[in-house]
Structures are given as structure tokens and as C-alpha cells.
Amino acid sequence: MLAALPIAEPDPLWALIRSFRHDRRADKIDLVVGVYRDASGETPVMCAVQEAEARLASAAASKSYRALSGNMAFNEGISAFLLGADTETLGRQCTIQTVGGTGALRVLADFIALVSPDATMWNTNPGYVNHRPIMTAAGLQVKSFRWQENDTGLDIEAAFADLDEARKGDVVILHGCCHNPTGVDPSLEQWRRIAAFCKDKGLTPMVDMAYQGFGDGVEEDAAGLRLLAGALDTLLVAASCSKNMGLYCERTGAAMVIAPDSKPLSNIRATLERIARASYSMPPEHGAAIAAALFENPRAWLAELEISRRRVAGIRRDLGAALREHGAPAKFQALCRQKGMFSLLPLDSHQMTRLREEFGVYGTASGRINIAGLLPDQVDRLAAALCAVLRNVAVANLR
Numbered sequence: 001m002l003a004a005l006p007i008a009e010p011d012p013l014w015a016l017i018r019s020f021r022h023d024r025r026a027d028k029i030d031l032v033v034g035v036y037r038d039a040s041g042e043t044p045v046m047c048a049v050q051e052a053e054a055r056l057a058s059a060a061a062s063k064s065y066r067a068l069s070g071n072m073a074f075n076e077g078i079s080a081f082l083l084g085a086d087t088e089t090l091g092r093q094c095t096i097q098t099v100g101g102t103g104a105l106r107v108l109a110d111f112i113a114l115v116s117p118d119a120t121m122w123n124t125n126p127g128y129v130n131h132r133p134i135m136t137a138a139g140l141q142v143k144s145f146r147w148q149e150n151d152t153g154l155d156i157e158a159a160f161a162d163l164d165e166a167r168k169g170d171v172v173i174l175h176g177c178c179h180n181p182t183g184v185d186p187s188l189e190q191w192r193r194i195a196a197f198c199k200d201k202g203l204t205p206m207v208d209m210a211y212q213g214f215g216d217g218v219e220e221d222a223a224g225l226r227l228l229a230g231a232l233d234t235l236l237v238a239a240s241c242s243k244n245m246g247l248y249c250e251r252t253g254a255a256m257v258i259a260p261d262s263k264p265l266s267n268i269r270a271t272l273e274r275i276a277r278a279s280y281s282m283p284p285e286h287g288a289a290i291a292a293a294l295f296e297n298p299r300a301w302l303a304e305l306e307i308s309r310r311r312v313a314g315i316r317r318d319l320g321a322a323l324r325e326h327g328a329p330a331k332f333q334a335l336c337r338q339k340g341m342f343s344l345l346p347l348d349s350h351q352m353t354r355l356r357e358e359f360g361v362y363g364t365a366s367g368r369i370n371i372a373g374l375l376p377d378q379v380d381r382l383a384a385a386l387c388a389v390l391r392n393v394a395v396a397n398l399r
């Protein structure tokens with residue numbers, strides 16, 4: 001059997017992480033790993049999470065099997081967090097807890113493969129590295145559409161020009177906020193146009209919400225999703241609590257299907273549960289129980305999330321200022337208006353290799369950097385290194 005095993009290339013991201021660990025330079029900068037770091041370089045467990053965990057531990061509830069849909073208090077909490085607490089949409093949606101945002105994407109991909117196997121999935125280019133593999137693994141066909149910037153923000157005409165080829169019944173994968181890897185989000189007016197475009201062409205959006213609270217705020221970041229939900233009959237949503245609750249390794253997420261009305265909901269739930277049952281059966285309880293507690297009593301958690309959000313926005317401002325001081329081309333100022341943890345540097349893979357080898361700055365070969373991984377005392381050095389690479393200056397001349 002194993003003789004037929006094809007060679008699987010190791011994930012390039014993990015290869016970069018490994019070489020960062022082995023790099024002996026004290027001033028190396030890790031902008032690869034997609035986690036939030038505080039100003040001291042830690043990925044902290046939020047205090048609100050620690051308190052919820054302490055309460056859960058003292059309650060010592062049974063570890064018996066839970067429902068196939070997961071923790072129902074969590075499902076209710078995350079639905080209201082995503083859609084708003086007071087919206088008619090809550091009455092025509094079905095949500096199940098999943099194994100992180102990735103699990104949500106896979107459950108929804110399997111759902112689409114079941115109900116609409118000929119649908120083409122439209123993926124942003126550039127896009128999140130795992131969208132295409134997840135959709136392909138579910139047997140779906142994937143095509144891409146441009147997700148690029150012009151002088152003011154998202155170049156929506158380029159996106160529409162590519163999506164013009166989409167057929168009725170196709171699915172468009174959209175990032176709810178903080179697009180990974182570009183940080184380029186639609187304006188509210190552009191969300192309106194996306195909703196009208198999808199309605200007109202009979203396309204179903206699938207919104208991936210992995211960073212709610214890291215852009216402009218938890219409500220603001222959900223505005224595009226809520227607009228789509230109000231305008232369209234059918235919508236799919238994959239959500240993650242990895243970043244905004246710092247629950248990365250607890251694998252806490254949700255898959256939501258919004259239907260035209262409440263009639264098909266029990267059948268949708270049974271279908272989603274069947275998909276989950278054939279894969280992992282039930283999602284892990286611990287992270288969802290913590291998240292449910294945070295949704296129920298959100299004040300402390302939201303205050304901590306706001307501190308993280310402000311730190312990332314502040315790093316963007318500081319990096320923009322440092323780049324200006326070092327004489328970087330004006331296009332780098334787009335980093336300041338982009339949103340969330342990631343941005344895509346306008347550098348080629350050769351320049352990214354130089355950044356890594358000569359300056360100890362680790363980003364992905366495509367140019368993606370994790371802004372939320374940058375520490376305050378690294379901002380100026382990063383700006384200098386970027387400008388040196390652009391000007392083709394060697395490291396010795398910088399020191």
C-alpha cells in the first residue's frame with residue numbers, strides 16, 4: 001500500500017517557521033506565524049478566557065459526549081455575535097459548532113458538494129492559502145477572481161470583471177473582514193454592490209469570518225456580512241474564535257447556513273450533523289464552553305480584544321511613519337489603511353528571500369507579513385530593511 005504513497009511536499013509555511021527557529025540572529029523578526037502577539041512578543045491567554053476556564057474547572061461538568069451540533073449556547077452566542085442580536089436573520093439560520101474556522105470551511109464545502117456539486121467556488125486572488133485545498137478536498141472546482149488595490153482601496157471593478165464569468169449557483173468566497181493576506185476590505189458601499197452583484201447573478205456568498213474585532217471593531221467588522229444577510233436569501237458563513245478569543249489550539253469555530261426562511265432549517269441541521277458525524281463526529285467542548293461564557297458576559301473580553309485591535313492599528317501607523325522617514329515609495333502607505341493582522345508587501349519572492357537571508361526578516365515568499373507579530377522595537381528596523389531591499393543596499397551598509 002505505502003509503495004504508492006505520492007511524495008507530499010512539506011507545507012512551505014512550516015518550513016519557514018522551522019528555519020526561523022534555527023536562525024541564531026538575536027534581532028530576527030518573525031512575521032510568518034499568523035497569531036496575535038502583544039507588545040512583549042507573547043500570544044497571551046486572555047484574562048476573560050482564564051476566568052471562564054477557572055469557572056469551568058471548578059464546575060467540573062461531565063466529559064460525556066455532547067450533541068452533534070456541539071455546544072448550543074455557543075451556537076446561539078456566535079450567531080448573534082456575527083449577525084447582530086436583534087435581526088430577523090437569526091430566525092432563518094442554522095449554526096453548528098465546528099473544529100475551528102477550518103472545520104467550518106470544510107463542513108460547508110461538503111455541504112455545497114452535496115447540494116450543488118457542479119457549483120464553482122470563486123476564490124480571491126491572492127487568497128487565504130487553505131481555501132483552495134479545502135474546497136478541492138471536498139471535490140469542488142475552484143476558480144479565482146482578482147482581489148487587488150487601486151489608489152483608494154479595493155479595486156472592485158477588477159473583481160466584478162473576473163466574476164462576470166461565474167454562473168448562477170456558483171459560490172463566492174469572501175473574507176468578512178481583515179482579508180488574509182492583503183488586509184484589503186470592501187467599503188460599505190462596495191459591500192452593497194457585492195450584494196447586488198450576487199443577487200443579480202444568482203451567486204451565493206460564503207463569508208469567512210476569522211478576524212472579527214481586529215479591523216475597525218466587532219460591530220463594524222460584521223457590517224458587510226450583515227448587509228449581505230439582509231439582502232440575500234441564502235448565505236454561508238464560516239467563523240473562527242481562534243484570533244478574537246485567542247483560542248487557537250482549542251479549535252473553536254462555527255458553520256452557519258442562512259436560508260430564505262425557517263422551513264428548511266431542521267433539514268439543514270440534520271445534513272450538517274451528518275457531514276460532521278462522518279468526519280469528526282462531535283466538536284471539542286472546552287473552547288466552545290469558554291466562548292459561550294464570553295458571549296454571555298462579553299464586557300471584559302471585548303475590552304481585551306479592543307486593546308489587541310488598537311495595538312495592530314497602532315503598529316500599522318508606526319510602520320507607515322517609519323517607512324515614510326526611510327523614503328519608501330508612496331505605495332507602502334497602503335499598509336496604514338489596510339485592516340487586520342496581515343498585509344501583502346509589494347515585493348517579489350527574490351526580495352523576500354533577501355529580507356530573510358540578509359536582514360533576518362521572515363515573511364512568506366508571496367510577501368505576506370503578520371503585522372500583529374511585529375514588536376514596537378522592531379518597526380524601525382523592518383522599515384529600514386524594506387527600504388534597503390528596494391534600493392538594493394547590502395546589510396553591512398545599514399549597521
Ligand SMILES: Cc1ncc(COP(=O)(O)O)c(C=O)c1O
Nearest residue numbers: 100101102128180208210240242
Ligand atoms: C481567512 C481564514 N480563514 C480561516 C482560518 C482558519 O481558522 P482556524 O484556525 O480557526 O481554523 C484562518 C486562519 O488563519 C484564516 O486566516
